[in-house]
Amino acid sequence: MNSPEKKPGRPVRLKDVAAHLGLSPTTVSLVMNRSPAARGIPPETQDRVRAAAAELGYRPNFIARSLRRQRTFAVGVLLPEISEGYAAGVLAGIEDELLQEGYFYLVAGHHSKPDLFDDYLQLLTERSVEGLILVNTPIDEPLPLPAVVVAGHRELTGVTNVAIDHQVAARLALAHLAELGHRRIAFFKGHAHSADTEARWQAIVAASRELGLEIDSRLTLQLSGEPAGEQFSPEEGYREGHVFGRKLIETGARFTALFAFNDISAIGAMRALGEAGLRIPDDVAVVGFDDILSAAFQNPSLTTVRQPLHEMGRRAAAELLRKLGAPDEDSQPAITIEPTLVVRDSTGPAPDRA
Amino acid sequence: MNSPEKKPGRPVRLKDVAAHLGLSPTTVSLVMNRSPAARGIPPETQDRVRAAAAELGYRPNFIARSLRRQRTFAVGVLLPEISEGYAAGVLAGIEDELLQEGYFYLVAGHHSKPDLFDDYLQLLTERSVEGLILVNTPIDEPLPLPAVVVAGHRELTGVTNVAIDHQVAARLALAHLAELGHRRIAFFKGHAHSADTEARWQAIVAASRELGLEIDSRLTLQLSGEPAGEQFSPEEGYREGHVFGRKLIETGARFTALFAFNDISAIGAMRALGEAGLRIPDDVAVVGFDDILSAAFQNPSLTTVRQPLHEMGRRAAAELLRKLGAPDEDSQPAITIEPTLVVRDSTGPAPDRA
DNA sequence: GGGGCTGGCTAAATCGTTTTAGCATGCTAG
């Protein structure tokens, strides 16, 4: 009733509409596309064309159109693994932006295998995607298409890198702790293979200086993490957090707060601290990073720095579309996104507030 | 060095290869596609063609090929929201299967808005996807393409529904509890809008009968959950679990175990029970459903029924491809997947084991 | 020496659009 013609017989083509009206395909095409060349076609005819198209249920064939116009309105997305949380969050943002702008995207998960990575790059270009978004995907060669990288590991000329603003992240977390009176803060550094590790640590060092905090190297533990290319396992991270929580206590150095590299290790550490008889947040305050789903469900719930994954995806997609629209302008090398601090129950006043 | 020609100048077309060899495009095409009609072309020429293609870096244009062959090797995926955990898990499975078989997919997240849903269906068909996979997406009209549904809400003729085997799920959980000596078990039923609610409850009733367990209606609470179409919020679910955990205690009816509808509500309930001074698993055993990431990180870690989301996605994709390959055979109306029980620390022997 | 066959290829149509170049027709202006 609501849609005029839904015989699934076979799709109506431009030619059918033209024949039905006794006009040429050219005319119908011009009208349907509101082409400037349709200037010469009187409004009355235009209405007839549109009416017929609607009546017959004409839908232009995107494939044919793509071939002719050399535009696919599709971009390729490369990521390690869809169900990974980080990638899914970013992808959701990418999707929102792209669909809104009339684009679709093709996704390929390379599971961190470099050879698959190249294969998929091939397949995507074969399918004529117009640009690429790489999420958490290391790449050294220059890319054959306009590209934007989220959490890029390396700087590539002409490729925009969308990343979190580590300065802000570090300041948010440390200012929060400092304000609560914490002076002796322990840190988990990221594993060496992660792109974020070094930048974040530099930011922490800088923010500490600003706030007049001293960093005790005995209280700075580096997560070993998974070797690059291995299967990402959250449980591993949790276990390591647990082990490192114990290690912290064993150092004997006094600390009243912990800023972990991510929520997973923070949760592991909370468990270890609890087992050692320390109360959170009364004896030790804990701040995580990422704001994964579990963070809110911990006991106590975890204060953490939230990465706005959705927005990072959106911005990455928007920047790519901008590039596609204006290929000649040179693009900014980086877009940094401001994280936010989600204060929950794992942080409170320092016990030795003097 | 490894790839002969990577001038990004402009892509090499079939015609270029033909010209370079002094042959016709036809010949090159026949050879490249290993078409049966290439029978008449001597191996020597075939080798020359392939060598030239490799040398020039020829990659067939998928768009042109799709237009001519009326095959896109692409399917459309409709889901509520990518970053939703459930959907992401299923999508990862879909992806694995499809990429392996040389297909790509276009995803559209409709955010549970029925009008968006129809729009995207249009857009996907316009892009000539060959089939559809709907994840957790309600639909009443028949679909214009071969389709497979994951967690379908309704039966549709010709559409295969991939779903978890609720019988097995209920038996796994209840047998585990019964074996530990639990007789008085509380239940959280799903909200009325969920497709799984009714099927699962029926299965629970049946399994209880098999195991000789009685269901106490006072201990059976129905989650109100989000109204259909609202934003899915895990925190809501957690809060509701918390409230319902308290309600259970307030009923005054004795129970030694809880089988929740999902992990989120189980986690909320665990918190409430703990706050009421009950120890888990010593006083009350708790079983969840889904095995979300957080389940493993709870204290105590949560025993739960795991839905093999990845496999459900794989099976859905495989079934769709089968349909595409053999459109005439009638397909099975349903594929049920066996869940597994992940035993962790939230379950133990019943306190009143007599 | 001519019909038929085989081997090795190719011309041309086709998929469903977009787009460039231009054709009638009628009116206006000089």
Add this chain to the structure above:
DNA sequence: CTAGCATGCTAAAACGATTTAGCCAGCCCC
């Protein structure tokens, strides 16, 4: 009366492949 110019359309060539229908040369055989 005719050049010029709108007006309203269309023919045909793309886009880059696949596929059908055949062409031509040479050879065999009777």
